[in-house]
Amino acid sequence: MRILVVSDAWFPQVNGVVRTLDTLRAELEKAGHEVVLVTPDCFRSVPCPTYPEIRLALKPGRRLARMVEAAQPCAIHIATEGPLGWAARRYCLKRRVPFTTAYHTKFPEYIQARFRVPLPLSYAVMRRFHGKSSRIMVATQGIEDELARRGFGNIGRWSRGVDTELFRPRPEARGEDGPFAALPRPVFLYVGRVAVEKNIQAFLDLDLPGSKVVVGDGPLLEDLRRRHPGVTFAGARFGEDLATHYAAADCFVFPSRTDTFGLVLLEALASGLPVAAYPVPGPLDVVGGSAAGVLSEDLQGAALAALAIPAETARAHALTFSWAACTAQFLDNLRPFPVGRLSAA
Template sequence: MLVTDAWEPQVNGVVRTLANTMRELKAMGCEIEVVSPSDGYKTVPLITYSEIRLALGARADVEDRFLAFAPDAVHIATEGTLGWDARAICLKHKFPFTTSYHTQFPEYVTARFNWIPLWAGYRYMHAFHDKSGRVMVATPTMQEQLQLQGFHNTAIWSRGVDVELFHPSKRGIDGGVYKDLKRPILAYVGRVSVEKNIEAFLELDLPGTKVVVGDGPAREELMRKYPDAVFPGSKFGEELARYYADADLFVFPSFTDTFGLVILEAAATGTPVAGFVAPGPKDILPGTGAGVVDTDLKKACLEALKLSREDARKLAEQYSWRACAEEFRRNLEPLPKPEKKRFWKKLADFRKRALERRRRAREARLALKAQKKN
């Protein structure tokens, strides 16, 4: 069972990672139940990230689904309301579960609200993840960073990329998507928000044209502040692949991402990458010839423009969603078969008694209501 507050139709790296991993697991013969905000629950938008909807009052239904599905393993992907519901249910029934760390949440919150100290964010994350059998993280850098913050239950779960969709053959079709812009094209793809540090890229004095592909709360302000940059909005599928492929350089200025799936998508189309020495770029790029990381982003950009597009493609070909799914599966902590049989027998009895109590309570309420009418 996968429980996640981030799921389709949302479009972001977390959703792409989870959806591709679940697809590969199904191909490997796994049966999967996904619990997400799109399952008919009442929802409210997450503050500062309205694309993510938080489910309210879902715990009873999630518990029913948990008991009905009887999973071998439970993975809680996000720290939202559904995540907390699932965590509480697993702890209640003493069922082991795993979690994953997709966003540097404490850094994200501090970037958005500088009056909230970093330690407060990490206290929240400890409260959520410390009971997890394993906290899956995307890179060795993130694993080390969390260990320094006192997390002792981390495991690596890397990422993959669709090397057929994101392919060098998409470059230059009908003159390319940037045919009227001055070269070189330096592109960013992703959510346009303050924690992505896009302004560090836009304020650089670099040759050519800067392009920011995507949408988000900071887009309008950045468009006003940097009129020479191009903001074509969000792109998807084949069109997105062309925006990657037709760029001469992909720039990844974020410090708050844990991996940066867009790095692999850009590289798969043959576009070299420049980034800061930060989680993601410094784990993926050094020594590959596919990109440059540096504390000076301008220097990284100028050096990366000299790199071979063939080397960028070679890097991406080393990552597959099947390998990602296999690593995810190894990290799960399913119950041993004898223990599992006893567990679900006990829970089936618990469920039967709980349903009977609810039925009787409902009948009592109806009877009281009828009595009052009379």
């Protein structure tokens, strides 16, 4: 099957959405499907205000239509609610072809945190965007329940997986050649965007023994680096380097209250790193009642308690998440139509 995926989030931007879509593409191709991506690098674009690394496509409608018709896909999936997502939605509605969407990001909460836009207004826009979707794919039961309470319907599950070969315990990472060899133990680690919506300040304000390390880039990086000289800001890390940083730490602290899943939670657990987080959607669905982490409104107490969790327990829980199962869910949620349907529309 030829599947067309439209996403406003793509490389060189690196986040959970991009990594999920890139892995999905690889898994679909491994299963014999063809994936056509429509992303901002195919269009003239401008930097997103406050997030210059995010590119926003300019007037993508006509070019997007030509790309879709040239691809002649069997199914169309719209991954994001940006300019490309809205243009793809208009295209599908005009031609009366089915499409699916995904709710990767709690944009209303992000927009409220950055611009003070009221949540009811933002959720009304989100309901309009997803309202004509044949299936809204969400990663967790918690997000499904939350969207249902806010008036969304036609929701289907699309979970996440983790590369357990890349992200694994590495005893050598904790040795004298490891990235944190010079830091006092224990090492409490945060990995993710350094941005206000990630609630990173809650982690930085904790009174914890040992060291705090932040891995990631974002608009707050330089400001926080100046304000917290005692914290190690390691910048963005990728691949083996990122995996080594996970494996070298003692506890993963996840302060976000707005993530729909939190792929970094799985990466940490797969690396043998216990998790401390708030009991909110995302951590509740990934960690839940397992013994792999501690969820509490007292994030400091959770971080200290998580130090007692064995690496083997964290790793074992991560092994229950599979990209193969995630890809099968995605395929089940699609609404295919006959090849050539777009030509006839």
